[in-house]
Amino acid sequence: MNKRKICVVTGTRAEYGLLYWLMKEIQADPDLELQIIATGMHLSPEFGLTYKQIEEDGFVINEKVEMLLSSDTPVGVAKSLGLGTIGFADSLNRLKPDILVLLGDRFEILAAAQAAMIARILIAHIHGGEVTYGAYDDAIRHAVTKMSYVHFVTTEEHRKRVIRLGEHPNRVYNVGAPGIENIVRMSLLTKEQLEELLGIALEEPVFLITHHPTTLSSNPIEGTEELLEALNNFKNATMIFTKANADNNGRKINSLISAYVSQNPRKRKLFDSLGQLKYLSLLKYANVIIGNSSSGLFEAPYLETPTINIGNRQSGRIRPSSVFDCDPNVKEITEAITKALNYKFENDDQYKIFGDGKTSKRILSILKKIEIKPIMKKFYDGEII
Template identity: 35%
Template sequence: MNKRKICVVVASRANYGRVKYLMKAVKEHPQLELQLIVGASTLLYRFGEAVNIIREDGFEPDRKLYYIVEGETLSTQAKSTGLGIVELSTAFEDLNPDIVVTVADRFETMSTAIAATYMNITLAHLQGGEVSGNIDEKVRHAITKLSDIHFPASEKSKQRIIKMGEDASRVFNYGCPAMDILKNEELVISNEKMAVYGGTGKPIDWTKPYILVVQHPVTTSYGQGYEQVMETLSALNRFKAYQKVVLWPNIDAGTDDVSKGIRIFREMNRNEPFHYFRNFSPEDYGRVLNNAVCCVGNSSSFIREGCFLGVPAVIIGDRQESREQGQNVIVTGYSRKDISDSIETHLNNGRYPRNTLFGGGDAGKQIADKLATIECFKKKRITY
């Protein structure tokens, strides 16, 4: 019997953590063959070259695709989306997959969805149906309408997809595969384990309390990233007793403004306890997140993985506006006073109970099993 070919597209460092356990399950499944396309910022040094981590984990890409137009502006983001369609169409033609798997709501995800749709390839979408700020919500719902199989991460998201006219028999809530990492990996952190990452700034002792900082640009407030991140870092600088671990922002439009703010703050505060990193493996990011006394910024991982772990999180601005969340989250504006007050509240409270809102840590295998048996087809109809 011929194995069904499942082509997973990984086009950002964050999305690899979302699908790693699904990739493992597909690779081990007797009825499935894993195809892997790695592209966009996963190949770029300044965003951590996640492709190296992917290879170290035993996944060799079938194709590596460069389709990022330099500049990180609104215009180059749109152009990168178009170039991604061109490159992915050629790769899909060569690999001839039965199902393409794409994740979430990024511009790279849109490229994957459009290319697969116009090539009559069944498209499976993870993390559809969610509500959030930024441009992501528009993109996410557009991808839902292009997709044939849906794997949302929560029950509310599942119901939204069905209300959008998708066939309920093809919508499956198994949770987010990122929780599989947190459930199945050892999350103890140590200086020895983390020494490989180097980074810049004041040396960090991972055995002592630290605050994790991840702040990405917000496309819908393009041009304001410098001021936004400076408010965040200035608020954090008030907490002298805590080390700060700062992860570089993603490649969305406006990242140069955020990166500029981080670099200027770093040069002006060299003696302060801040350490800056480009990337971590999914497992090590889980360790960094799990052992933080508080997370600050606008990463969805603070809401998803933070909820599962019970790690206190301060979500700044509207990048995650209206997103489903657990009690570990405080949402605040960009004022340094509001940010520091929210951090103080979390530090006084401590950790929160674990919450399985986004899954219990067994999604990867369930999704792989469904991909092995579900009918593939090229036509779909709205259900109302």
């Protein structure tokens, strides 16, 4: 019997970290063949050539789709999207997967979804049904939902939203957030091990900072300069930055942060990519995570680290009480950091709203049993069940 071919697309360091355990489960299953397409920032020297980490983890990359231009303007990103669609069309034609697994809402994923839909390849989408009003990722996410056949969502609220988009309830599964699985299954580093790997002493308070472009704003770097100015009010803090992604003006944000870090290299450091193990270990020991990354809403509460969420990039997502939202101005950011540093987690599960960390096995069982057939979806107008 031929093995069912499951192709996983990954374009960023963060996304690969979320897919890692599912890829391991597929790789280990005797009835399945894992295929991997690496694209986007994984293939860029500017962002650390993180495809090498995938290979170091014991995976074989079957195809590499080069699509990033050196420009991060709207025109450059749109052209990258077009290049990606062309590249994915060729790669999928060579690999001929039975199922294509996509996660999230980035433009690389949209390119893969477009090519797969036209090729009539069944798409399984992870993290659909969520809302982020501050970025064009929101529209991409819902577009990929409509191109996908099976859906793996993180909460019951998100499941209902996907059904309201016209997807049949029998194909929408609440499996929890894959990022939580990393916390449950990984053996995180000790503080001493982490300090050695990072090359910096983690003297408290420790700030983990990731700030991405707000792509629907007239000023995509909004909040970056205000954040850096606010951080000057915490001169004793150890500040670990990770680079912004490749969206519009991401390079401008990275340039501003790089200049800021150079002013005090003993207490500040900027990394292209930390990788999942170092990132989650740092998140555990950090006193606060600051910026507008989704990890502050998903993983941070499970590690009992409070979050400063700046601006509206994550607006619309559900979040626990350990997340402090603030506008992108110096006063509000400073006040939010002060509050977060004094925040105390309660001894209950109110923060654990994204599942129990058993996501990959749930997804795997569905990928194995779902019928592969010509895709002819009907818009579901029925009751949400």
